[in-house]
Amino acid sequence: MEYLTLEKRQLCDIQGRLFELAQKADLDCPFFIESFMNSKTAAALDDVYDRLQWVGEEYLLEELNDEVHGLKKAGATYPLEVMYWTGYLYRYWHYYTNEYSRDIYKIADARTMNECWLGFHTFDSEMAIDDLKEIYRQKNILDNP
Numbered sequence: 001m002e003y004l005t006l007e008k009r010q011l012c013d014i015q016g017r018l019f020e021l022a023q024k025a026d027l028d029c030p031f032f033i034e035s036f037m038n039s040k041t042a043a044a045l046d047d048v049y050d051r052l053q054w055v056g057e058e059y060l061l062e063e064l065n066d067e068v069h070g071l072k073k074a075g076a077t078y079p080l081e082v083m084y085w086t087g088y089l090y091r092y093w094h095y096y097t098n099e100y101s102r103d104i105y106k107i108a109d110a111r112t113m114n115e116c117w118l119g120f121h122t123f124d125s126e127m128a129i130d131d132l133k134e135i136y137r138q139k140n141i142l143d144n145p
Contacts, residue, residue: 004095011045011053012091018057019087020080025061028075029083030110035068037090037105045091046100078114085121086113092125107136 004012022032036042041064044050052060065071078086090113093104108116112132120128 004092008095012088012095014053014057014060015045015091016084016086016088018060019083021057021061022071023077023080023083026073026077028072029078030076030114031072032064033086033110033113034105035071036064037101039064039067039101041067042101046094078110081121082114082117085117086110089113089125089128093129096126096129108132 018036019033022036023029041052041060044052047053052063055063061071090101090104090108093099094101097104099107112135116128116132116135120131123131
């Protein structure tokens with residue numbers, strides 16, 4: 001993969017901070033992650049250029065809240081470190097594979113990311129993504145022999 005530009009790394013950081021902000025706002029983390037990854041807001045970030053890419057995490061959270069007609073409070077929460085890593089890695093994943101957020105979420109949902117964080121957060125981002133894709137591939141082989 002080509003070296004990630006400063007702008008792309010900044011977008012990874014913004015998305016990581018967005019996921020942290022959701023946890024700090026006491027939102028249901030799995031619901032937030034699923035809502036975001038399947039949203040028009042995430043699709044805008046997947047685009048080559050969209051104004052939403054540079055508005056900051058607070059505005060992105062407001063956009064998503066409006067889009068889904070209210071994010072759920074309470075429920076399951078994940079640690080801040082898990083939320084940041086998940087948001088960052090999902091955005092990095094898009095740049096690494098050119099897959100869209102909606103498709104990435106089908107491969108590695110919120111639960112998978114939470115469960116894999118402990119073992120994967122120290123990996124190089126590309127290695128973590130490759131391993132998450134392999135877990136998905138193996139699971140599908142077992143589920144559909």
